[in-house]
Amino acid sequence: MSEYTPLSEVGEFGLIRLINEKIELRNSSTIKGIGDDAAVLEPGEKQIVVSSDMLLEGVHFDLTFCPLKHLGYKAVAVNVSDIAAMNAKPTQITVNIALGARYTVEAVEELYEGIRLACENYKVDLVGGDTTSSHGGLVLSVTAIGEVAKGESVLRSGAKVNDLICVTGDLGAAYMGLQILEREKQAFMANPDMQPELEGKQYIVGRQLRPEARMDVVYDLKERGIKPTAMIDISDGLASELFHICKQSGVGATVYKDNLPADEQMLQTALDFNIDPLTCIMNGGEDYELLFTVPLSDHEKLKNHPDISIIGVITEESEGINLATKHGNSYPLKAQGWSHF
Amino acid sequence: MSEYTPLSEVGEFGLIRLINEKIELRNSSTIKGIGDDAAVLEPGEKQIVVSSDMLLEGVHFDLTFCPLKHLGYKAVAVNVSDIAAMNAKPTQITVNIALGARYTVEAVEELYEGIRLACENYKVDLVGGDTTSSHGGLVLSVTAIGEVAKGESVLRSGAKVNDLICVTGDLGAAYMGLQILEREKQAFMANPDMQPELEGKQYIVGRQLRPEARMDVVYDLKERGIKPTAMIDISDGLASELFHICKQSGVGATVYKDNLPADEQMLQTALDFNIDPLTCIMNGGEDYELLFTVPLSDHEKLKNHPDISIIGVITEESEGINLATKHGNSYPLKAQGWSHF
Incomplete structure (x- = not known):
């Protein structure tokens, strides 16, 4: 008997519950996280920065040598990196994942373990996303949101001669x-x-x-x-x-x-x-x-x-x-x- | 000779340029749209709502009968629908797409025509996203951001007896x-x-x-x-x-x-x-x-x-x-x- 649980056994709602019960919120700007049609954020006087990236199995990663936990971590890190490049502080992320039927509940939990670890290290809140099925490989799409005081964001366009x-x-x-x-x-x-x-x-x-x-x-x-x-x-x-x-x-x-x-x-x-x-x-x-x-x-x-x-x-x-x-x-x-x- | 342009002919940067040059911004809260590591938004005193959804070819749509323009429109509309369900006003979206090599530049333009039409109808700004390749079918991941006055968002949790x-x-x-x-x-x-x-x-x-x-x-x-x-x-x-x-x-x-x-x-x-x-x-x-x-x-x-x-x-x-x-x-x-x- 396999020690792994097929996704079909817990169903979509069961899977979402499993993922959600381990999510902690860390930012006061997160008013409402996962569990409604959208998350509610309140950044105060600050500006918001938003960045989004997509990773596809076979294009951006190879599960033969990339452990799912690392993949989850990396998916968050690369988006936080875009927020860092704006001179902003990351505060929230949303994660969309598409999974083939061959994935098990344990595999998804490992993936989210990496996502959670990155959330902890970068002090960001996971506030939403979509979990769906894929006929092909794994697809991960992450959107990161950050805050920056007005006038403090750094664009690509500000370099001056002699800098x-x-x-x-x-x-x-x-x-x-x-x-x-x-x-x-x-x-x-x-x-x-x-x-x-x-x-x-x-x-x-x-x-x-x-x-x-x-x-x-x-x-x-x-x-x-x-x-x-x-x-x-x-x-x-x-x-x-x-x-x-x-x-x-x-x-x-x-x-x-x-x-x-x-x-x-x-x-x-x-x-x-x-x-x-x-x-x-x-x-x-x-x-x-x-x-x-x-x-x-x-x-x-x-x-x-x-x-x-x-x-x-x-x-x-x-x-x-x-x-x-x-x-x-x-x-x-x-x-x-x-x-x- | 084919009248269509293979993606390889324009390359990633060429494709992004083609998409970006037709994007208009409509919201005063959009400070910086596409073209940097992240978009910069300034919602003022309001709260922000964020929602994200992913659509995969063969799972959520069938290109045999779904024209790409309609698909682009729908991908935006379903996310705006989540913002509407929070009693908020949609303001920005980011769009991540993964494309197989069989797609042509014209096909991508048709897809974005639908996305742009939806942006126009719902008065939202396309402010970022990621364009990448797929070994399988088309994948679309959209994140929508909206604004709502403090205390005006409507959650799923407020229904009362006799309502x-x-x-x-x-x-x-x-x-x-x-x-x-x-x-x-x-x-x-x-x-x-x-x-x-x-x-x-x-x-x-x-x-x-x-x-x-x-x-x-x-x-x-x-x-x-x-x-x-x-x-x-x-x-x-x-x-x-x-x-x-x-x-x-x-x-x-x-x-x-x-x-x-x-x-x-x-x-x-x-x-x-x-x-x-x-x-x-x-x-x-x-x-x-x-x-x-x-x-x-x-x-x-x-x-x-x-x-x-x-x-x-x-x-x-x-x-x-x-x-x-x-x-x-x-x-x-x-x-x-x-x-x-």
Whole structure:
């Protein structure tokens, strides 16, 4: 007898009850959460920010190597990351999920365990959503809502000539983590007795499976009295995001290759895979770090920050977007990003 | 040569540009719409309501008979319907879509034409979302945001003993419309030369393909000085929604069979299909009419309303939820709803 419970045994309402009874509310702006036609929020004098993202099985994640708990966490984190990139504080999320009949109640509970853990870490309230069936794979659609004081939100369009270009954490690791996971999947499919070889790759694999939104940096910048002039989160890769900021701000940029932050494990793995580490850093994507610009006068407040790298400077639009090497050479950058279709 | 443009030809950014350049903003609370990490809203002193729904090809719609424009319209309307059911005014939506490679640019534009038309009719701003690829069918996930003055939102939980139970429009037609569409699909699949026979069925087919959210009733009730004590929109069927109100309000209900509003075309089609019209009315679903309760003292303000039927009365919880016939008989109702799994 299976220890798992088919969804059909609890039905839609039973499943919703199971999910709802474990939800806690943490924000005073949440007046009414799940359980009515809509949630009711009362943000007071603040502005509201709203962001929405969709993740599909086989497109954005592979359940062969992505545990459902991590997936739930990641679905929330990537939306919170968009709220962070607005310089706002996340407060509520809604989660829509579509499930195939092969899912069990236990699988859905594992997914929501990750969602709940992310809600706890980012202090957001799950206030609504839709649970439905799918004939195909799992689909997750999350909408995040945040609050920001009037005049404090940071758009992509505010970068000014001579601003410093900064990035948090390190880049390219999530992409190399995915290469490791896909290699191990191939090995497992060729020989199911094979144990995955993740020894020494935990950091980069973790970056892929369980990214964090950099809310810590948003709070930290506020404490240091720094308000970025422009900000974006890195989901498609540094180059692509830098192009967004430059285009929307009407500026150019020079990025110094030697200042780009990279983790040792990522660099080593890129070499093993014969992939140019610079490609991982510039176009890897899914790092969910923050790319932002600050006035030159904030240099003192930021230098020596253990988790923020100053990677370049904003230039006149006519100069274009360039990568400078230590030998004084400069190459125009291309926004590669990902082609979905 | 095909007159249609494959998605690969314009790419993700090209597609987003195509969609965005036709978007108009209508609400002063929309500070920043599409084009950044998140939208920025400023609702002032009001409370915010948020609702989210997901529609999947093959589960919630069938593109054989549902034109993409209607689908886009419906995806917005069903979410606006949830906002209406809170007694709120819809102001913004975000739309996430996942598309298979077989979709063309023209198909996506048709879908967004429906979305835009709904935005225009309901006066809402499209402020964000995610466009991604799908290996399976089309997935649409919409989040709607609305505003309501403090103290004016109507929950499911406020129904009181002796309140009148009211419903807008007529019920069961969307379900019978679906039966017609599925019959014609079968006929078409058996013989592709067959023309669909929709003569005399336009009303019920329209109810299925292009439902309207009853914002008109929300505004009308406000004008008449009526604030419902409880309200819900009818997506799963009258019986199921009545159970929600009764359970959350801690009350019972008696519904008078003879007062249930039905359209003549629905009744005739149900007879043709040998389906009990009462089943269509009570459990049909997808009508997106409003079910609400008002104090008995509002009877004068509501009677003879051309589009609102008083269908019953709220009773003590111990009396249960019953259907009364004209011969004085009474039967306990069952919430049937739909089993997704």
